[in-house]
Amino acid sequence: MNIQISERPEQLVAACAEHLISVLAESIEARGRARIALAGGSTPKSLYDHLASPALANRIDWGRVDCYFGDERAVPQGHPDSNFGMAQRHLFVPLGLPRDNQFPMISAPMGDLDAEADRYQALLAEWAEPEGPVFDLMLNGMGTDGHFASLFPGTPALTERDRWVVVNPVPQLSTQRLTLTFPVFERARHVCFLTAGADKRPAFQAIRQPDSDLPCAQLVRRRPTDWFVDRACTDTSD
Numbered sequence: 001m002n003i004q005i006s007e008r009p010e011q012l013v014a015a016c017a018e019h020l021i022s023v024l025a026e027s028i029e030a031r032g033r034a035r036i037a038l039a040g041g042s043t044p045k046s047l048y049d050h051l052a053s054p055a056l057a058n059r060i061d062w063g064r065v066d067c068y069f070g071d072e073r074a075v076p077q078g079h080p081d082s083n084f085g086m087a088q089r090h091l092f093v094p095l096g097l098p099r100d101n102q103f104p105m106i107s108a109p110m111g112d113l114d115a116e117a118d119r120y121q122a123l124l125a126e127w128a129e130p131e132g133p134v135f136d137l138m139l140n141g142m143g144t145d146g147h148f149a150s151l152f153p154g155t156p157a158l159t160e161r162d163r164w165v166v167v168n169p170v171p172q173l174s175t176q177r178l179t180l181t182f183p184v185f186e187r188a189r190h191v192c193f194l195t196a197g198a199d200k201r202p203a204f205q206a207i208r209q210p211d212s213d214l215p216c217a218q219l220v221r222r223r224p225t226d227w228f229v230d231r232a233c234t235d236t237s238d
């Protein structure tokens with residue numbers, strides 16, 4: 001677990017953006033294209049705004065970046081809660097990212113959730129290795145309950161080993177979500193987390209305990225992860 005602590009929100013976003021640009025540039029250099037799985041929620045908005053700003057937008061050839069999603073809410077693309085909708089407003093439209101480079105989990109119009117999961121699984125299978133898809137970078141947030149993507153504590157998707165995309169019932173939110181599964185996060189070339197705020201501090205402490213079974217803790221024990229966190233999220237011993 002590689003942790004980079006920033007004192008101020010702008011520094012946090014800048015540090016994560018530099019990491020993302022460097023990983024994507026390296027992937028384009030090595031393989032001609034890069035594949036990223038984006039996160040939703042509130043935290044990445046300012047990261048997306050920063051990446052699309054005139055100062056950074058031309059640092060990489062976004063025409064060679066394919067943007068997928070790590071999870072999605074069970075809402076149409078135009079809904080305010082849609083992870084795709086947020087990325088579209090804050091990253092894709094400002095960058096002028098070609099539609100062919102955008103891979104939303106929910107189609108327009110929205111289909112049945114199981115069918116959407118099957119469609120996304122098939123989309124990944126178009127370029128996956130036999131053992132599964134290998135993303136160059138998977139960007140995540142961490143919820144106050146230690147979830148990432150839509151892998152929430154105690155939910156069935158946590159133990160999924162066969163499928164790469166599932167519909168995950170989330171009883172604590174009285175909803176269902178689409179999410180990529182652990183095998184995909186385990187195989188990615190790079191996995192990073194952008195986490196900010198004092199409300200995330202208890203979870204950030206908890207996931208570093210050796211006996212924690214929170215979803216983020218499970219991933220951290222299985223593979224290297226890069227964490228971009230602010231001072232408010234860390235404790236004084238960090």
Ligand SMILES: O=C1O[C@H](COP(=O)(O)O)[C@@H](O)[C@H](O)[C@H]1O
Binds near residue numbers: 040042073150
């Ligand atoms: O529900 C979600 O939450 C996580 C964490 O979001 P944050 O705004 O608290 O950082 C996010 O990564 C995920 O994509 C989203 O659907």
